[in-house]
Amino acid sequence: MSKRIWASVITSVVILGAGTVGALWIHKSLEQELQSGPLLAAAPADSAQVQAAAAKTEVPKTRKEIIEDSQKRVVTIISGDSQGSGFVYNSQGDLLTNAHVVEGSSVVTIRTLSHEEYQGTVIGIGVDTDVAVVRVPKLKGMVPLTIARTQRAETGDEILALGSPLGLENTVTTGIISGIGRSFEIEPYLYSNMIQISAPITHGNSGGPLVSATTGEVLGINSASIDQESGIGFSIPISSVLKQVEEWSKKPMTELPGASGGVTDEDSDEYYSAGEDLVLYFYESLDAGDYVTAYSLIGSDWQSSTNYEDFRKGYLMTTHVTVDEVKATTEDNAGAQVSALITAEERRNGETVFQRYQLNYTLGLENGQLKILHGKGKKAE
Known part of the structure; x- marks a missing residue:
């Protein structure tokens, strides 16, 4: 045709x-790419090599x-x-x-x-x-x-x-x-x-x-x-x-064109849910050792005061995090307020200890993306 x-x-x-x-x-x-098959490997030098190669051949x-x-x-x-x-x-x-x-x-x-x-x-x-x-x-x-x-x-x-x-x-x-x-x-x-x-x-x-x-x-x-x-x-x-x-996987984008972070209405319950989900995802990333993703979820002010290496070092001694509770509490012009109660498994002086923390985060939009703008916490009994 x-x-x-x-x-x-x-x-x-x-x-x-x-x-x-x-x-x-x-x-x-205008043109099509030339099609070529894989080059044939050189034949083994002796029968023993032939048998070894044959044994490794997958069905x-x-x-x-x-x-x-x-x-x-x-x-x-x-x-x-x-x-x-x-x-x-x-x-x-x-x-x-x-x-x-x-x-x-x-x-x-x-x-x-x-x-x-x-x-x-x-x-x-x-x-x-x-x-x-x-x-x-x-x-x-x-x-x-x-x-x-x-x-x-x-x-x-x-x-x-x-x-x-x-x-x-x-x-x-x-x-x-x-x-x-x-x-x-x-x-x-x-x-x-x-x-x-x-x-x-x-x-x-x-x-x-x-x-x-x-x-x-x-x-x-x-x-x-x-x-x-x-x-x-x-x-x-x-x-x-x-x-x-592969370049994105090595170095994730810090800003996505047109992304909204899944927030469709700042006055709706969906905004609260998105805030809770973001905090949960932050801790899921930390727990998986994916510090790059966790760092990408925090706001520019936080990033400007803490570079990536310091951020990562701060969590290296935490071997596991369990989120016991996460809840969006209020919403105002400053953004959504989300509280979280976590239990951290930490290595201290060669021993494993468990410590609970009560944390409070402020979330808001930056360039159309929902970010964790600020956070503070304290040890919980």
């Missing part, structure tokens, strides 16, 4: 977050095994009124998803295959690239999906698309790569060299992984479709965004 016919057939495309629709402009593809997983392993690492992401998908991509508990799934929020809800719910913090998000990273301390240490760093998508490859289309969690659809090098725009995002797939995807699939049906490696991030009837979807090649997302 010629490019002119291709452009005339496709009239609109939707990005797959809940209810988001955009116009699609298919650009002429390829069946498609069913690939699906079962992948589903454990795919989650549902709930952000405001939107729902999408994501997947664990490193051992820090970081998830990859689409920017349009989490846009406008800095804190989101994560639901796993076993229906456990956790809070996640958006630590990186694209402005014109539809990709984001969400950090979930409770998932730290989970074995991530394997990223295809050398394998490239080729037309005809069999693939699996995982996610939560239309709220149907842990759904898997199958298909093939039906095209590569597709480029288009859905404001405000630019999509370049997209992978076209025949596996049916729709609203809620956004951010889920596109997985090779033969290796189980992640080839892309499911992001858009033309419509439900066409059976044509598009995925962002993982290789095109991997460098950026």
Whole structure:
């Protein structure tokens, strides 16, 4: 089919977050990336080496095994009124998803295959690239999906698309790569060299992984479709965004464009709930040893008086924190007041001691994000 016919057939495309629709402009593809397979390793020098290498050769997983392993690492992401998908991509508990799934929020809800719910913090998000990273301390240490760093998508490859289309969690659809090098725009995002797939995807699939049906490696991030009837979807090649997302994981963004921290109405009970959740998440991050995330949750005044290294050192001797109680008490022009009663397990002079603390925090918005602005505390009996 010629490019002119291709452009005339496709009239609109939707990005797959809940209810988001955009116009699609298919650009002429000027070039396609050269496809190359992995280089063959040199043969072992003798029969003993051959036998040793053969013993280490893993038996390829069946498609069913690939699906079962992948589903454990795919989650549902709930952000405001939107729902999408994501997947664990490193051992820090970081998830990859689409920017349009989490846009406008800095804190989101994560639901796993076993229906456990956790809070996640958006630590990186694209402005014109539809990709984001969400950090979930409770998932730290989970074995991530394997990223295809050398394998490239080729037309005809069999693939699996995982996610939560239309709220149907842990759904898997199958298909093939039906095209590569597709480029288009859905404001405000630019999509370049997209992978076209025949596996049916729709609203809620956004951010889920596109997985090779033969290796189980992640080839892309499911992001858009033309419509439900066409059976044509598009995925962002993982290789095109991997460098950026890994940079966010190493150095989380301190300010997110357009993020509201999940606070929609400062005069409602939701504001109180968001304040309590933020304090809980602060201690969850500390308890997981994720000092970077905890530090990112405090306000600029606090950060200016305490640099990151001093902040981190202050908690190194605390081995575990139990939050016994957290409660939003008042709200005024200064922000929400949240009290917390915690029990800290600490190392002192080579011994383990338990100490309770009563803490009071002032929370407020900074650049659209809810932050812990100030805090004070004392030992509790």
